[in-house]
Every structure is written in C-alpha cells, then in structure tokens.
Amino acid sequence: MDVGLVVYGPLDDRSGGYRYDLELVRGLRAAGDEVTVVSLPERSYRQRLRDNVSALRRLRDVDVDVLLQDELCHPSLAAVNSRLDDTPVVSIVHHLNSRETHPPWRQHLQQAIESRYLRSVDAFVFNSETTRETVAAVTDPNPNVVAYPAGDRFASDGVPLDDEEIRARAADGPLRVVTVGNLEPRKNVDGLLRALARTTGQWRLTVVGAAVDDRYERSLHALADELGVTDWVTFTGRLSDADLAATLRQSHLFALPSHYEGFGIAALEAMGFGLPALVSSAGGGSELVTHREDGFVVDPTDTSQITDAIAPLFRNRSRLVSHSLAARDRFAEHDTWDETSQTVRSFLTEFVANRE
Structure with a gap:
C-alpha cells in the first residue's frame, strides 16, 4: 500500500500528535508499506490559510493509495x-x-474553517x-477507527518499573x-502551580516542555514568584528521551490538568514509570485514568479539586504506593505502538479495498 502523510514541519519525536504520527509511519513502513511524508510550513494561522494553493499543487503530485x-x-x-480528484483522504x-x-x-x-475541513475528508482515525x-x-x-496512542517508547529504559523500585521511591x-x-x-500549568501552592506539604514541580508561547512562559515564572514557590519549580525546556526518562523515574506524580486534551500520551508514558496521572475531565483523560485508583x-477550572487530589x-x-502500582498495571494492559499501528493499518487496508 502506498500511503501519504501530511504534517506541519518535520516529522520528529515531539510529544503528542507528532509522536503518534511518527510511530504510525514506523509501523506502516515495518509492515512493508511505502510512506511519503509531505511537510507543510509551520507558520501563523493566517499564513497557513494562504498555503492552500501551494498545498494543492504539492498534493496533486503525490501518487498514493490513500492520503x-x-x-x-x-x-x-x-x-x-x-480538488484532489480520486485520492481518498483520511484525517488523523x-x-x-x-x-x-x-x-x-x-x-x-x-x-x-475547521468544520469545512472535517466535512471534506473521507474517513477518520481518532x-x-x-x-x-x-x-x-x-x-x-464514519467510516472511522479509534486507535489509542501507546506509551511504550521507554521500553529500553526498564519500563514498566517493578514493585520494589516503586515502593522505595515513594518514601523518598x-x-x-x-x-x-x-x-x-x-x-493549564498555571492552575497546577496555584493548586500546589495551596498545599501544606513539601513538594517540587518539574515543568518539561518547549515554550511555544513566550508570553505564557513568562507569566508562569511571574506566577511562581508571586506565589513564593520559585525555588520549588524547575523549568527544563524540552528534554531528550533519556533525560525525560530519568526525570519520570525519579518523580512521584504526573499532573497535566489541561483545559482540553484529546487523550494524553505523556500521561500514559508516565504511568509506565509508576506515576499516578492527574488529568483533566475535559477531554479523553477518563478513558485512560480511573479516578482515585491509578x-x-x-x-481543570477548579483549583481546589487539583489540590484535594494531591494533598x-x-x-x-x-x-501513593497503591496508586503508583495501579498506574503501572494500567500501563501494562494498554496497547503498544505496534498494536496501534496495526489497528490503523487494518482499517486503511479495508478502506482502500472498499473504495476500489
């Protein structure tokens, strides 16, 4: 099967959707499919709208079974x-x-604009x-397939962690x-900061991630200073896989109370290290996390809920040990990236066959 994939910028190992797309491409290629990646320029929203003309020219030259x-x-x-003639389009x-x-x-x-786009495609991967x-x-x-993200990219780092390491870490x-x-x-890192500042225990927060919004990053530093917790918060920027694995291994709790999150790959990856995951009710977090179990x-709009969960x-x-072991077990039950890729590939194969 010849497959095209359209993304913004390079297809690399960034978190979230980029990780999903990258692992899917790896899985398709491992199964023998030819995958052509079409990279569109990463620009402002207004400039992206202007790219429809150039994108059309580029995609008309891509000869694939499914795009x-x-x-x-x-x-x-x-x-x-x-305007893509007979090329079937599947949106991830x-x-x-x-x-x-x-x-x-x-x-x-x-x-x-987004509604117009969604109505223009032939099938979906969710x-x-x-x-x-x-x-x-x-x-x-419809037609569609739900293929959950996986979290097993740290398998070479001894993930999932064993009981002994999880128990020893909890007391430290x-x-x-x-x-x-x-x-x-x-x-919503600001909401997390406010929630932690309301607790009476000793804590440390490590914030891992690229500053894609400079104004928001500055506001977080200002907020930490205003709350008097600057010495307890570390901003690392984006980390390599090795450094991220080391950070997760020595942490106790993963927290990302986003205002919206489609699923939460980072939370799943953290669960492999035995970290209970605090996630948002706005989005797909409840499909991964069982409240007060793992x-x-x-x-995300109620700071007191975040505080009450952590305190x-x-x-x-x-x-903490009980939640940590349950999180690790939940991770172990979840699909791997190979299984996720196979789910998507089976759907695409059937979809293309039915179109023919």
Whole structure:
C-alpha cells in the first residue's frame, strides 16, 4: 500500500500528535508499506490559510493509495481536499482546535474553517472515543477507527518499573510532581502551580516542555514568584528521551490538568514509570485514568479539586504506593505502538479495498 502523510514541519519525536504520527509511519513502513511524508510550513494561522494553493499543487503530485492528513494541518487544507480528484483522504484527529479557548471572533472563524475541513475528508482515525464524539458533533465521523496512542517508547529504559523500585521511591523526599507538554495556556500549568501552592506539604514541580508561547512562559515564572514557590519549580525546556526518562523515574506524580486534551500520551508514558496521572475531565483523560485508583480526573477550572487530589499523597505514602502500582498495571494492559499501528493499518487496508 502506498500511503501519504501530511504534517506541519518535520516529522520528529515531539510529544503528542507528532509522536503518534511518527510511530504510525514506523509501523506502516515495518509492515512493508511505502510512506511519503509531505511537510507543510509551520507558520501563523493566517499564513497557513494562504498555503492552500501551494498545498494543492504539492498534493496533486503525490501518487498514493490513500492520503493521511494530520488534522492539525486543517487551515492549509480546508480548500484542498475537494480538488484532489480520486485520492481518498483520511484525517488523523488528535483534538479539535475549535475546542480550545480563543477570542470570540477568532473562535467563530476557526470553527468555520475547521468544520469545512472535517466535512471534506473521507474517513477518520481518532485517538480516543472522546475525540470521535467531538467530530460527530460537526460531521458524520464514519467510516472511522479509534486507535489509542501507546506509551511504550521507554521500553529500553526498564519500563514498566517493578514493585520494589516503586515502593522505595515513594518514601523518598518531598513529593515530586512532573508535568510534560508544550508551554501554552491550554496545558493549564498555571492552575497546577496555584493548586500546589495551596498545599501544606513539601513538594517540587518539574515543568518539561518547549515554550511555544513566550508570553505564557513568562507569566508562569511571574506566577511562581508571586506565589513564593520559585525555588520549588524547575523549568527544563524540552528534554531528550533519556533525560525525560530519568526525570519520570525519579518523580512521584504526573499532573497535566489541561483545559482540553484529546487523550494524553505523556500521561500514559508516565504511568509506565509508576506515576499516578492527574488529568483533566475535559477531554479523553477518563478513558485512560480511573479516578482515585491509578490517578485522578479533575475539573481543570477548579483549583481546589487539583489540590484535594494531591494533598493526601504528602502524608500518606502508602496511598501513593497503591496508586503508583495501579498506574503501572494500567500501563501494562494498554496497547503498544505496534498494536496501534496495526489497528490503523487494518482499517486503511479495508478502506482502500472498499473504495476500489
């Protein structure tokens, strides 16, 4: 099968959707498929809209059985798909941009553009049932497949951790919390900081992720200073896989109470290290985390919920151990990237055959 994939920028090992796309390409190629990656320029939203003409020219020259498109690229593709003749288009949807918070005028405009794009594709790959439901509110989501992201990229680092290491770590030092994701308002690191500052125990927070929004990054440093917790917070920027694995291994809790998250690959990866995952109720987090068993599902707008979930772990390390072991076991039950890729490949193979 000849497959095309449209992404913004280079297809590398960035977190989230890029990790999903990269692992899918690896899986398809390992199965013997030819995959052509078409990289569109990463630019401002307005400039991306102007790229529809150049994107059309480039995609008309791509001879494939099926064209995969990362839905993130929708501004550059909204007027393209209807002009691609007979090439079937399958959109990989991680989360909808229109579910994020924007000024009203921009929200309305982006919803219109994204809706036009979604109605222009022939089939979908969803990263969660929640994402499928959000698309179903816009257009018919069929045919589709839900293929959950995996978290086994750290298998060579001894993941999943064994009971002994998890138990020994739980008794060690202040509560070490880690959050992983691009620094942007949607990730709600500010809400996490406020919640931690309200606790009475000793803690350390490691914030891992590229500063994609400079203004937001500056506001986080200012907030930490305002709350008097600057010495307890470390901003690392983006880390290599080895350094990220080391950070996860020595942490106690993963926390990412995003305002919206389609699924949460970083949370799943952290669970492999025996970290209970505190995730948002806004999105697909509840499909991964069972509240108060292997983590916590909280309202991202309610700081007290985040505080109430974390506070008992300071004084009750046996509870931390219980949650940690359950998180590790939940990770072990989850599909691997090979299985996720096979799920998508089987869907694509059947889809192409039915089109023919």
